Amino acid sequence: MRINVFEGARRIALLLALLATVTALIVAGTNKPYLSLNYSVSRPDAPFIRTDDPCPMEAARDYFPKKSQDGNSVGINLCLLTMPFGKDHQQLVPYKIDQSGMLWGAATYSNEVSVYKHDLESRFRFPASDASWVDEEISGRYWKNWLHSLGFIAVGLGVFWALVWAIGWIVRGFAGIPLGNDHRPSDT
Known part of the structure; x- marks a missing residue:
């Protein structure tokens, strides 16, 4: 043979x-496509704004995953913008509005800002304009x-x-x- x-x-x-x-x-x-979006927030009562601008150096940053309407995981890069406080106009992150309407600020790496970041993560929702777009974008990338x-x-x-x-x-x-x-x- x-x-x-x-x-x-x-x-x-x-x-x-x-x-x-x-x-x-x-x-x-x-292989699920990965989508990461940049948002900024300027004060505790302000909405989350999607942006393409880089986060300023003095601002606080936070990254966390969120689920879209269809259950897709999306990375959120959140920029906590600063504003001038006090007589010396020190740039601080506004993190709280008290009962009298006074705005409180703290340094970028302070405990107050860390607690504020966790609060923002828990209440983050995609703005109506982005909610359906996110799933369409992920589907298109897929x-x-x-x-x-x-x-x-x-x-x-x-x-x-x-x-x-x-x-x-x-x-x-x-x-x-x-x-x-x-x-x-x-x-x-």
Whole structure:
């Protein structure tokens, strides 16, 4: 019984291509897109404003995850803006409005601001204008990831096929086997 090395190599190549394709499809299907949004708040009674501007150096920053309407996880980069307080106009984070309407401020890394950050995290809700947009954006990114993954699979399989073909062509050339055959014509 003769062993057909070329048939064995074709089967191995097919199994490798199938394994790579299934792995890529599983990774593409389970890879959820990540969305991170920047918001700022200027005082305790002010709304959360989505922004593309960088957070100023003197401002306090907080990062926390929130779930969208469809249950997608979104990273929130919250910038707590400062304002001038006192006679020396020291830049402080406004963190509390008392009963008389007076605004209280504290340094960026103070305990008061840390408590205020946790309070902001618990009461954060996506503004109405952003709520549906967030899920649409994540859905769009998800399908874009799928298209990219399918493109990579197609290119990867094409390169793999070319490599297998080239190796077969080289081996057949050294062995004196015509292209399209698995044995030399005199061996049959």
